[in-house]
Ligand SMILES: NC(=O)C1=CN([C@@H]2O[C@H](COP(=O)(O)OP(=O)(O)OC[C@H]3O[C@@H](n4cnc5c(N)ncnc54)[C@H](O)[C@@H]3O)[C@@H](O)[C@H]2O)C=CC1
């Protein structure tokens with residue numbers, strides 16, 4: 001996919017992985033709608049991006065992705081400003097062991113809603129041009145994660161939802177669905193974990209980082225770009241490998257009925 005002139009919507013876009021994803025899109029000539037609940041950091045990121053990439057290519061939209069109305073409104077505002085939509089990245093995510101339902105709501109329910117909204121606005125069936133949606137899961141969506149079982153459940157959910165829907169979505173809507181599973185990435189979210197007080201957790205964290213490495217946000221953004229650009233791939237899962245690089249996980253080939261019911 002040539003990115004020049006394309007339009008992307010990224011959630012959780014003002015820091016960490018989402019910011020790196022937004023920046024790689026801008027660098028490659030796309031226009032980007034940045035959605036985030038953190039308004040002060042959003043204003044800073046927006047101003048910094050505008051200096052480099054031009055105000056006409058950037059829209060910052062304060063948004064709590066758990067609010068369906070706010071999310072819907074952001075899709076509409078993006079289309080109003082840029083007149084098209086080609087790429088959606090559902091990236092916003094949290095860990096909240098005190099309020100596990102919130103974790104499921106941000107990490108899974110909102111990703112599902114963002115995916116359906118993306119399909120609705122890009123579907124060839126309803127006059128759109130098709131496009132690509134990349135959902136950000138985690139290695140905690142592929143292997144057990146003892147520190148936060150609900151976080152793991154949310155990420156297993158993102159992997160299951162995205163890969164399952166990808167089986168029918170491309171043919172019906174012209175929209176490719178991809179999933180990215182980083183290992184540990186050096187972001188503000190991770191810094192909270194590194195400063196854990198319990199030594200047992202610190203030890204475990206050290207061992208896991210020794211095994212899966214500590215990736216940079218730019219490495220993750222490069223992986224995101226691969227998933228967007230490679231037209232031959234749909235329903236792909238790109239994950240952190242034990243070599244510290246990103247590699248595709250081959251999912252079992254599935255047999256579908258001839259005319260599968262699809263969403
Ligand atoms: N940092 C890591 O080691 C890894 C992170 N991930 C995933 O990558 C994604 C991004 O994580 P990081 O960049 O590390 O986190 P981060 O905390 O640095 O950035 C997350 C962004 O999402 C925003 N956000 C949180 N709740 C929101 C809501 N309700 N509505 C809108 N925006 C909201 C935050 O304000 C923040 O800007 C998450 O889905 C996370 O689970 C996956 C694997 C590893």
Ligand SMILES: CCCCCC(=O)/C=C/[C@H]1C=CC(=O)[C@@H]1CCCCCCC(=O)O
Nearest residue numbers: 095138139140145147148183184189190193
């Ligand atoms: C092999 C598993 C790799 C998991 C990668 C991942 O998604 C890590 C995410 C964590 C980084 C910062 C976080 O907040 C994420 C979840 C941490 C859960 C543990 C929380 C511990 C605590 O709240 O005290």
